[in-house]
Amino acid sequence: MTTRTQPRKVKAAVVNRHQHLSFQELQLKAPHQNEVGVKIVACGICHTDLGFLSEGSILGHEGAGIVEQVGSAVTAVKPGDHVLLSYQSCGQCAPCHDSQPFNCQHFSKLNFGFQRLDGSSAYPDGVQGHFFGQSAFANYCLVTEQNLVKIAPELPLEVLAPLGCGMQTGAGTVLNTLKVKAGESLMVMGTGAVGLAAVMAAKIAGAKTIIAVDRDPTRLALAIKLGATESINSDEENYLATLCPHLDYVIDTTGIGHLDELAQEVLKEGGTLVRLTGSCGETLTRGRKAISVVQGDSVAQDFLPKLVEYWQQGRFPVEQLITYYHFDDINRALKEAHNGKVIKPVLVWD
Ligand SMILES: [Zn+2]
Numbered sequence: 001m002t003t004r005t006q007p008r009k010v011k012a013a014v015v016n017r018h019q020h021l022s023f024q025e026l027q028l029k030a031p032h033q034n035e036v037g038v039k040i041v042a043c044g045i046c047h048t049d050l051g052f053l054s055e056g057s058i059l060g061h062e063g064a065g066i067v068e069q070v071g072s073a074v075t076a077v078k079p080g081d082h083v084l085l086s087y088q089s090c091g092q093c094a095p096c097h098d099s100q101p102f103n104c105q106h107f108s109k110l111n112f113g114f115q116r117l118d119g120s121s122a123y124p125d126g127v128q129g130h131f132f133g134q135s136a137f138a139n140y141c142l143v144t145e146q147n148l149v150k151i152a153p154e155l156p157l158e159v160l161a162p163l164g165c166g167m168q169t170g171a172g173t174v175l176n177t178l179k180v181k182a183g184e185s186l187m188v189m190g191t192g193a194v195g196l197a198a199v200m201a202a203k204i205a206g207a208k209t210i211i212a213v214d215r216d217p218t219r220l221a222l223a224i225k226l227g228a229t230e231s232i233n234s235d236e237e238n239y240l241a242t243l244c245p246h247l248d249y250v251i252d253t254t255g256i257g258h259l260d261e262l263a264q265e266v267l268k269e270g271g272t273l274v275r276l277t278g279s280c281g282e283t284l285t286r287g288r289k290a291i292s293v294v295q296g297d298s299v300a301q302d303f304l305p306k307l308v309e310y311w312q313q314g315r316f317p318v319e320q321l322i323t324y325y326h327f328d329d330i331n332r333a334l335k336e337a338h339n340g341k342v343i344k345p346v347l348v349w350d
């Protein structure tokens, strides 16, 4: 089957030199043969977006939408299909062939390099697109089969959009990396979207003790509602005294420095600290380990359908974390994500 692909005018939120986003109409080149053009319906905002506010860039990497154009080599989807977007991988290197796209050798280039694998760009000069292989702060973007997941058309794209990054990372750490088993115990530091996804996943796994730590009482209350068995306010003076030792796992989503010491105190011998904050793995004392994880060791095409199923069963109620904004309010949404007013902002077009 031959498919004709075409350039397309798009409306995209471009970062200016004052880290302010403004919508511009741009001409995007036609999809390459391995690419898929997706009309974006919704896009979550993730904290990683806030770290890349450089002039000329188009961010957004929790997109969801409807396939509009497909390159001639694409077999996974056709126009009209509904898709969730996740991180990008090359599909060709050894880890990709070994079903570990989260360890793709080209991960940095493809997700943070604002370019395709071959170094080209579909965007006009001076505009940086292809963020996470998406740049979904727009009404249309180009992706590949590697970073899309087809879902049933009756599912709500605006609810499921944020599964593709933060939620996958938190839940995947519990279910894929640690493989938490029934009866085990863990502590989750920080109850943003990633931490709360870890809490929900720990409940799904049947963990006996799920301790949520944060300084925001509203978020701690939500953590309890979502499955935490205890909550600890880290602003309170007796905070350290209330921590119970001998936990199997600690998941740190905060990157706050003194946590390592704390992890040593509360982890059992042989227990594991997971840092979801970017630092590297190392050995703690007495056989305790510290590891870092990318995207919760998740293969999006396998894991997102599982999360969707949990959502359908009411066991992964992401809607309780979401605040919706029209795309026109993108600057307010980014600000409120940055200052912690909201947990998971999701931008929608209509
Ligand atoms: Zn690869």
Ligand SMILES: [Zn+2]
Binding pocket: 046, 047, 048, 049, 061, 165, 166
């Ligand atoms: Zn993200």
